[in-house]
Amino acid sequence: MVASLFGRPIYIAETMEQMYLIGIGSLFLVVLTGLFSGQGFAIAFANELSDFGAKDYLGRIMSLAIVRELGPTLTGLMMAARVASGITAEIGAMKSSNQLDAMRSFGIDPIKKIAAPRLITLIVMVPAMTVICDAVAIFGAWLIAIFHAHISSTMYWAAIRERLVFGNIFIGLVKPVVFSLVIAFISCYKGFTSEGGTKGVGQATTDSVVMSSITILITNFVFTKFFFPMLRGYL
Amino acid sequence: MIEFRNIDFGYDEKLVLRDVSFDIDPTESVVIMGPSGSGKSTVLRLILGLECPQRGEIRIDGRNICVMKEKDKQELRKSIGMVFQDGALFDSRTVGENVGYYLIEHTGLSWQEIERRVREMLGFVGLDASEIIDKLPEELSGGMQRRVAIGRALLSTDPKIMLYDEPTTGLDPQSTENVLTLINKLTRERSISTVVVTHQIADALGVAKRFIVIHEGEVAFDGDFVGLRDCRDDRVRNFLGPFRASMDLVAEKKFMNGV
Known part of the structure; x- marks a missing residue:
């Protein structure tokens, strides 16, 4: 399957269609997730920090937490829930109704035609959605900083800027690329290997979401605990 | 020409086809019959090279498809x-x-040219192009969907062989008649090999003069109508079941009528 993903032909029209369906289609979900998660975490942090008289640090903590952890993970999970299920169900339904075989009988490789455009789309769109989620979450936290914690706007943005260094941004962008690969491979694999008609497709779809979500959470931990500390001297 | 030589095929441990051999000549029409799950559709998938047998070889016009690269x-x-x-x-x-x-x-044909050919093909399979060309398949009846599928297969390839997997299953009598008429028209006008897989015995008699009965992955019968009617093999007799009694009538109506 992996070998079939690379090489010609490249289905540009399908890739553009997926960019729209997966990217634009997920925008509203990602914006809502970022806004309310950012606000929720900001309230919790602001309350806790104010007990120590340290609520001016809210911006620093939010910047770090959102860009390195919350943004990539929440976006990954949301995309896994929305996109992985869709991809697996679509491919599984095509398989059970012989559409994949029909495609092969017309000399078209279904992996190139169906999986490759979705993989490319996810590699582009998951990081892009993560950046949007980060921005909205930071904005949501700013609202809390101003109206709930009564921190000055200037101080909040200065703290945010202070922690938006190359290392944190790099980490915040590497994770979604890895998550996009996780979602693409698991969802396509589950779709192409689904068996047992409608029930089998339903089971494959559930498995796809569960496996993608768990793998994203485990991968996030592994990267944060083991991989990024190794790069500390370089970032 | 299609040649099956001692084909064994299975999924995992379970053998679906066992030592299956037969030849189908160019321009010959053959019906492969058998109960559900007997391995009929697998034969078509093997001819098309969608699956590879564990043993034996399949030759299409002398070329062994089992050893071919995907390209x-x-x-x-x-x-x-x-x-x-x-x-x-x-x-x-x-x-x-x-x-x-x-x-x-x-x-690289323009859409205008493709549309022209599509309309022509839809007309050939007996459908009103202007009425259905922009519809989704789910908006069509079962019979119309089958005819669209036949049109797609014809426009997609320059067929020397046409394979039909249960082309009339689930259709009403009128749609069944339309699809069978179309299959016969294609076979006659284009001088192609036709392989029809079905478990509808009445339909089988309407499209071919040669019949292969597969039972639990083995060829239980390979021959003409008379041989089928008089076959003493229990597997074949059980499959034909109550239909045996009316086979002569069907033969009069369809088979002997120049099909």
Whole structure:
């Protein structure tokens, strides 16, 4: 399957269609997730920090937490829930109704035609959605900083800027690329290997979401605990 | 010409076909019959090179498809038209896009030219192009879907062989008649090999003079109508079941009527 993903032909029209369906289609979900998660975490942090008289640090903590952890993970999970299920169900339904075989009988490789455009789309769109989620979450936290914690706007943005260094941004962008690969491979694999008609497709779809979500959470931990500390001297 | 030589095929441990051998000559029409799950459809998938047998060889016009690279198989498939069970139309594409699928994917023809050919093909399979070309497959009846699938197979390839997997299953009598008429028309006008897989005995008699009965993966019968009617093999007799009594009537009506 992996070998079939690379090489010609490249289905540009399908890739553009997926960019729209997966990217634009997920925008509203990602914006809502970022806004309310950012606000929720900001309230919790602001309350806790104010007990120590340290609520001016809210911006620093939010910047770090959102860009390195919350943004990539929440976006990954949301995309896994929305996109992985869709991809697996679509491919599984095509398989059970012989559409994949029909495609092969017309000399078209279904992996190139169906999986490759979705993989490319996810590699582009998951990081892009993560950046949007980060921005909205930071904005949501700013609202809390101003109206709930009564921190000055200037101080909040200065703290945010202070922690938006190359290392944190790099980490915040590497994770979604890895998550996009996780979602693409698991969802396509589950779709192409689904068996047992409608029930089998339903089971494959559930498995796809569960496996993608768990793998994203485990991968996030592994990267944060083991991989990024190794790069500390370089970032 | 299609040659099956001692084919064994199975999924995992379970053998679906056992030592299956037969030849189908160019321009010959053959019906493969048998109960559900007997391995009939697998034969079509093997002819098309969608599966590879564990043992034996399959030759299409003298070329062993079992040892071919995928690219060569794709080339060979251009001479084989396949109508899948239930049509297997691409449900997110319109009828026009389905019928013109191959041309859209593999040729640089303009959409105007593709549409012209699609309309011509829809007319050939007895459908009103202007009425259905922009519809989705789900908006069509079962019979219309099968005819669209036949049109797609014809426009996609320059077939020397046409394969039909249960082309009339689930259709009403009128739609069944239309599809069978179309199959016969194609076989007659284009001088192609036709392989029809079905468990509808009445339909089988209407499209071929040679019958292969597969039972639990083995060829239980291979011969003409008279041989089928008089066959003493219990597997064949059980499959034909109550239909045996009325076979003579069906023969009079359909088979002997020049099919």
